[in-house]
Amino acid sequence: MSKPLPSFPVLRGRDGTVLTAEEDFLVLDLPREQITFTADGLGRLRAEGRTLLIELRARRGTTPIVHRIDDVDAADAARFADKLNTALAKRVDDDDVDGAHFALIRHLGPTWRRGFHRRLLRVSLGHLLALTVLTVVAAAGARWSVVAMDVVVGGFAWLCLTLGWYGTGRSRRERWLRRRGVLATAFRTTSRNGYMYPDGTGSYRCFLHGQDEATLTVAFPADDPGDALVLSKPLTDLANTVAGPFLVFCSVVCTAALATVTAGFPS
Numbered sequence: 328m329s330k331p332l333p334s335f336p337v338l339r340g341r342d343g344t345v346l347t348a349e350e351d352f353l354v355l356d357l358p359r360e361q362i363t364f365t366a367d368g369l370g371r372l373r374a375e376g377r378t379l380l381i382e383l384r385a386r387r388g389t390t391p392i393v394h395r396i397d398d399v400d401a402a403d404a405a406r407f408a409d410k411l412n413t414a415l416a417k418r419v420d421d422d423d424v425d426g427a428h429f430a431l432i433r434h435l436g437p438t439w440r441r442g443f444h445r446r447l448l449r450v451s452l453g454h455l456l457a458l459t460v461l462t463v464v465a466a467a468g469a470r471w472s473v474v475a476m477d478v479v480v481g482g483f484a485w486l487c488l489t490l491g492w493y494g495t496g497r498s499r500r501e502r503w504l505r506r507r508g509v510l511a512t513a514f515r516t517t518s519r520n521g522y523m524y525p526d527g528t529g530s531y532r533c534f535l536h537g538q539d540e541a542t543l544t545v546a547f548p549a550d551d552p553g554d555a556l557v558l559s560k561p562l563t564d565l566a567n568t569v570a571g572p573f574l575v576f577c578s579v580v581c582t583a584a585l586a587t588v589t590a591g592f593p594s
Contacts, residue, residue, distance in 0.1 A: 336407060338379060338399045338400070338403055339399065339400075341398040343358060344356065348407075348411075351366050352366065353411075355381070355394065355396070359436035359553070360434060360435055361433045362431070363433070364383075364429065365429040365430075366414075367429045368424070368426035368427070368429020368430050369381070369382075369415055370382040370383050370384040370385070370391055371411075371415060372408035372411050374401070374407070374408040377397065377401050377404070378395055378399070379404040379407065379408065380394070381393065381394040381395070381396075383429075384424045384425070385424075385425065385426060389425075391426065392426065392427055392430070427529055427530055427531055428531060430530065431523055431531055431532065432531065432533065433532070438554045439500060439554055439556065440554075443496050443497075447492055447493055450488070451488065451489045451492075454489075454578075458477065458481035458482075458484070458582070461477050461481065461586060461589045462477040462481065465589050477589060481581075481582070484582050485578070487577045488574070488575060488578035490574050491572065491573070491574025491575035491576075491577070492575060493567075494568075494571025494574065495575060497559070500556065501558055501564060501567075502568075504556060504558070505558075507548070507549075508546040508547055508549065509546065509547055509548075510544060510545070510558075511524040511525055511527075511545050511546070513534075513542060513545045513555075514541070515540075515541060516533060521535055522536055522545075524555065526547070527549075527552060536557055543557050543558075544557070545557050
């Protein structure tokens with residue numbers, strides 16, 4: 328049973344690492360990750376000079392996972408460990424617990440998804456700017472039929488490019504992950520829209536997702552388990568694979584036609 332943890336000092340370590348304590352969990356902020364330890368998963372803390380070791384509970388016969396914080400204040404680390412261990416010693420639940428399930432890692436570093444969305448935004452805005460220029464050129468010559476064409480057909484071309492670029496990029500990434508990445512099953516957590524999945528190292532990572540499913544299939548690169556992507560359903564993946572490139576092609580053709588008409592339409 329989880330018990331509230333006592334008040335602790337804030338420990339600051341190397342490279343901006345910070346360990347703080349809330350009512351019933353610890354939060355370890357790292358440069359690219361944030362780890363939340365609930366009291367149910369904590370084994371003990373060990374202060375070794377200017378290093379604090381956070382040892383998780385482990386099932387009998389297995390080696391516990393240990394997280395470390397270096398270059399902390401030695402006196403604060405000792406007080407931190409003593410107070411936490413005193414609180415944990417009062418537990419009366421079964422000791423045969425896998426603490427990894429209660430230490431969830433949230434990825435804070437760059438991911439393919441964030442980078443892809445930024446590229447998609449730049450492409451979409453760049454295309455919209457080009458269509459706006461064509462419309463302004465046509466309007467400057469009082470060619471209102473061309474203006475109407477630029478607006479209607481250009482809007483269609485912009486929508487095709489945005490949806491097609493997204494579908495094409497998404498399908499290519501998923502194919503790469505299925506061939507070279509690691510597949511895992513993500514399970515719902517107690518938080519709303521929260522999911523957790525094993526990252527292959529014995530630890531568990533968490534993320535938020537809008538789908539309301541008991542489980543989700545995720546995939547991530549073997550060298551970056553935090554960069555996970557929820558895989559699309561087969562029908563959605565097929566649509567992205569087929570329709571994505573087709574929509575991009577339609578957008579290119581429509582944009583080229585608009586540029587030709589705008590440049591050569593008689594006054």
